[in-house]
Amino acid sequence: MTPGMTHIKPRQLGAEIFQVSTGSSEPIYRQLIEQLRRLQAGGQIVAGDAMPSVRDVASELGVNPMTVSKAYSMLEAEGLLVRRRGLGMEVAAQAKGHSDLASRLELLRPSLERIALEASQLELDAKSVITLLTSILKGK
Amino acid sequence: MTPGMTHIKPRQLGAEIFQVSTGSSEPIYRQLIEQLRRLQAGGQIVAGDAMPSVRDVASELGVNPMTVSKAYSMLEAEGLLVRRRGLGMEVAAQAKGHSDLASRLELLRPSLERIALEASQLELDAKSVITLLTSILKGK
Amino acid sequence: MTPGMTHIKPRQLGAEIFQVSTGSSEPIYRQLIEQLRRLQAGGQIVAGDAMPSVRDVASELGVNPMTVSKAYSMLEAEGLLVRRRGLGMEVAAQAKGHSDLASRLELLRPSLERIALEASQLELDAKSVITLLTSILKGK
Amino acid sequence: MTPGMTHIKPRQLGAEIFQVSTGSSEPIYRQLIEQLRRLQAGGQIVAGDAMPSVRDVASELGVNPMTVSKAYSMLEAEGLLVRRRGLGMEVAAQAKGHSDLASRLELLRPSLERIALEASQLELDAKSVITLLTSILKGK
DNA sequence: GTGGTCTAGACCACT
DNA sequence: GTGGTCTAGACCACA
Numbered sequence: 001m002t003p004g005m006t007h008i009k010p011r012q013l014g015a016e017i018f019q020v021s022t023g024s025s026e027p028i029y030r031q032l033i034e035q036l037r038r039l040q041a042g043g044q045i046v047a048g049d050a051m052p053s054v055r056d057v058a059s060e061l062g063v064n065p066m067t068v069s070k071a072y073s074m075l076e077a078e079g080l081l082v083r084r085r086g087l088g089m090e091v092a093a094q095a096k097g098h099s100d101l102a103s104r105l106e107l108l109r110p111s112l113e114r115i116a117l118e119a120s121q122l123e124l125d126a127k128s129v130i131t132l133l134t135s136i137l138k139g140k
Numbered sequence: 141m142t143p144g145m146t147h148i149k150p151r152q153l154g155a156e157i158f159q160v161s162t163g164s165s166e167p168i169y170r171q172l173i174e175q176l177r178r179l180q181a182g183g184q185i186v187a188g189d190a191m192p193s194v195r196d197v198a199s200e201l202g203v204n205p206m207t208v209s210k211a212y213s214m215l216e217a218e219g220l221l222v223r224r225r226g227l228g229m230e231v232a233a234q235a236k237g238h239s240d241l242a243s244r245l246e247l248l249r250p251s252l253e254r255i256a257l258e259a260s261q262l263e264l265d266a267k268s269v270i271t272l273l274t275s276i277l278k279g280k
Numbered sequence: 281m282t283p284g285m286t287h288i289k290p291r292q293l294g295a296e297i298f299q300v301s302t303g304s305s306e307p308i309y310r311q312l313i314e315q316l317r318r319l320q321a322g323g324q325i326v327a328g329d330a331m332p333s334v335r336d337v338a339s340e341l342g343v344n345p346m347t348v349s350k351a352y353s354m355l356e357a358e359g360l361l362v363r364r365r366g367l368g369m370e371v372a373a374q375a376k377g378h379s380d381l382a383s384r385l386e387l388l389r390p391s392l393e394r395i396a397l398e399a400s401q402l403e404l405d406a407k408s409v410i411t412l413l414t415s416i417l418k419g420k
Numbered sequence: 421m422t423p424g425m426t427h428i429k430p431r432q433l434g435a436e437i438f439q440v441s442t443g444s445s446e447p448i449y450r451q452l453i454e455q456l457r458r459l460q461a462g463g464q465i466v467a468g469d470a471m472p473s474v475r476d477v478a479s480e481l482g483v484n485p486m487t488v489s490k491a492y493s494m495l496e497a498e499g500l501l502v503r504r505r506g507l508g509m510e511v512a513a514q515a516k517g518h519s520d521l522a523s524r525l526e527l528l529r530p531s532l533e534r535i536a537l538e539a540s541q542l543e544l545d546a547k548s549v550i551t552l553l554t555s556i557l558k559g560k
Numbered sequence: 561g562t563g564g565t566c567t568a569g570a571c572c573a574c575t
Numbered sequence: 576g577t578g579g580t581c582t583a584g585a586c587c588a589c590a
Contacts, residue, residue, distance in 0.1 A: 019257070025166050027565060035261060042263035054578060064567050069578070077357065085442075086484065086575035088577050104262045105272055111258055112269075115251055116276045117159065121175060122244045123182030126277040129252075130270060132245055136256045137266040162365075167588055204366065204590050299537070305446050307580060315541060322543035334563060344582050349563070366590035368562050384542040385552055391538055392549075395531055396556045397439065401455055402524045403462035406557040409532075410550060412525055416536045417546040447573055484575055 010090065013045060015052040015060035028063055032071035040080060040091065041107055043098030051081060051089040153185060155192040155200035168203050172211035180220060180231065181247060183238030191221060191229040290370065293325060295332040295340035308343055312351035320360060320371065321387060323378030331361060331369040433465060435472040435480035448483050452491035460500060460511065461527060463518030471501060471509040 017039060020031045039045045054072060058065040072089050075081040082092045099107075119129050157179060160171045179185045194212060198205040212229050215221040222232045239247075259269050297319060300311045319325045334352060338345040352369050355361040362372045379387075399409050437459060440451045459465045474492060478485040492509050495501040502512045519527075539549050 025170060029565080038258060038261035042261055044261065044263060053576085055576095065578095066568090066580095067566065069580095070565090072578080074357065077354065083578065084575090086573075086577050101264070101268060104264055105268055107262055108255070108258055108264060108269065109272065109276075111255055112273045112276050115248070115255060115273065118178055118248055118251055119277065121178035121182055121184065122247060123184060124241070124244055124248060126274065128241060128245055129248065129277065130274060132249065133252045133255065133273060134266065134270060136249075136252050137259065137269065169588080206590055207588090210589085305450060309580080318538060318541035322541055324541070324543060333561085335561095345563095346565095346583090347581065349565095350580090352563080363563065364590095366562050366588080381544070381548060384544055385548055387542060388535070388538055388544060388549065389552065389556075391535055392553045392556050395528070395535060395553065398458055398528055398531055399557065401458035401462055401464065402527060403464060404521070404524055404528060406554065408521060408525055409528065409557065410554060412529065413532045413535065413553065414546065414550060416529075416532050417539065417549065449573080486575060487573090490574085 010048040010050050012050045013052050015056040017045070017052070018057055018061060020061050020063070022063070028061075028067050029071040029074070032057075032068065033074055036071075036075055036080065038107065041096075041099045041104050045091050046098070047091050047093045049091045051091070053088055151188075152190045153192050155196040157185070157192070158197055158201060160201050160203065162203065168201075168207050169211040169214070172197075172208065173214055176211075176215055176220065178247065181239045181244050185231050186238075187231050187233040189231045190227070191231070193228055290328040290330050292330045293332050295336040297325070297332070298337055298341060300341055300343070302343070308341075308347050309351040309354070312337075312348065313354055316351075316355055316360065318387065321376075321379045321384050325371050326378070327371050327373045329371045331371070333368055431468075432470045433472050435476040437465070437472070438477055438481060440481050440483065442483065448481075448487050449491040449494070452477075452488065453494055456491075456495055456500065458527065461519045461524050465511050466518075467511050467513040469511045470507070471511070473508055
């Protein structure tokens with residue numbers, strides 16, 4: 001491709017964008033839905049990106065295709081994905097796109113409040129919790 | 141326990157020790173079980189403490205008494221609670237009791253790892269996350 | 281029941297509120313969804329009414345329970361139904377309720393426009409179409 | 421056909437004879453098939469008329485050429501169209517031709533019965549429905 | 561009893 | 576190849 005010539009062609013996303021824990025009590029299809037919402041809010045997937053096929057995701061994760069399909073369908077109903085008949089799903093143009101930092105932090109707030117509740121039940125001081133979280137965040 | 145201070149009569153715990161979110165996909169009975177485990181590891185409930193009655197907890201939380209009863213039964217099977225016929229449940233003497241700081245932190249690690257995953261999907265930097273968590277922990 | 285004493289108890293809806301044509305190309309679950317939306321807009325089902333169980337509807341219609349469940353889930357996601365854990369689904373309080381005549385007519389407009397298109401392709405005059413529709417409407 | 425008026429050369433139909441809604445759950449190829457059946461029953465297309473090319477219809481409607489091709493093939497199998505090698509499809513001589521009014525009305529009956537069902541679910545009175553349909557039919 | 565989730569597998573519509 | 580729909584049947588969470 002000649003430098004200076006930019007092909008604005010949609011990206012094909014791979015099945016590895018998803019990570020599920022089958023042991024969790026959270027339903028798999030819901031894990032997929034919430035991950036995709038975050039990836040979209042974080043700007044890691046953008047309008048026009050082609051989603052990995054239902055079958056690819058299903059075989060990669062070792063789950064039934066219908067489980068993935070259910071997640072895709074609900075994301076389509078919610079407007080985050082659009083179906084291209086016979087071609088697959090892609091990220092909707094309508095999708096709000098990369099949110100600003102404050103909005104994204106707000107999406108994390110409920111999870112952090114849960115942490116705070118658990119920490120208080122465990123009688124953990126703020127410093128210990130922060131230290132551990134910092135090391136986990138840095139380790140990634 | 142402060143030396144010189146003797147527990148003569150067991151403490152009666154109130155239903156407010158539990159907080160559940162009925163909207164969550166996590167089963168209510170499991171929320172109850174995990175909260176009680178944390179309260180016990182954190183030393184906030186100790187051997188001999190009388191648990192609030194199934195009926196009180198159920199009405200306080202607005203859930204079905206069977207749900208609370210199921211949690212209590214599973215905690216009894218696990219050895220954390222014991223059933224005192226005619227008196228209700230109390231925290232078992234056998235219960236390991238207050239764990240050390242490192243052990244309690246380990247109980248929080250899975251939740252923190254989930255936070256790290258969500259944060260990375262939201263493209264949030266460590267500093268912002270730490271700042272928000274700190275403010276939430278301090279606010280409590 | 282003593283006259284003058286009114287029990288405001290929620291009504292239990294029967295499976296016969298639904299009619300599906302399995303031969304149609306419109307998916308069964310979607311037929312169910314759209315029928316329920318109309319019944320609600322028409323005020324024939326109101327907030328608090330208990331929906332017939334998934335199993336009842338499935339056996340009455342001769343379809344798989346998952347098909348009915350899918351319709352119920354999507355109506356729940358859309359806010360028209362709420363799930364009462366262990367008890368079944370009921371019409372949401374939030375549901376807008378009986379719409380006014382003009383709004384309900386608007387819900388019928390797309391179908392009527394389709395009729396107009398088909399009639400024009402069949403070279404049918406307005407009078408004949410109106411006459412036939414009138415007889416069908418009266419026959420009900 | 422007016423006496424004295426002779427069709428010497430077949431008419432070339434344009435792609436605009438078709439109208440599809442891609443959002444509908446009704447398959448596009450079926451929408452095409454049914455529209456053509458109606459146009460033929462209504463006498464708007466007659467034996468010998470040349471159908472617009474698959475490519476024209478596809479680009480005009482924004483659908484895949486295979487979809488149009490499939491509809492044409494099924495109409496050919498049904499005998500309504502014939503394939504003229506190198507020239508495209510045309511309306512078959514064998515086609516029954518313009519049906520009488522009663523027959524055409526019967527083709528519309530199923531759609532009207534659906535209207536009646538929807539109207540009853542919306543608790544709409546016959547008069548309102550008739551009034552709206554009349555205005556739509558007149559407006560066209 | 562209620563609905564929810566998941567699987568395995570079939571068939572369909574569309575590219 | 577893509578996703579959609581449906582079935583039959585299993586197991587779970589909750590009342």
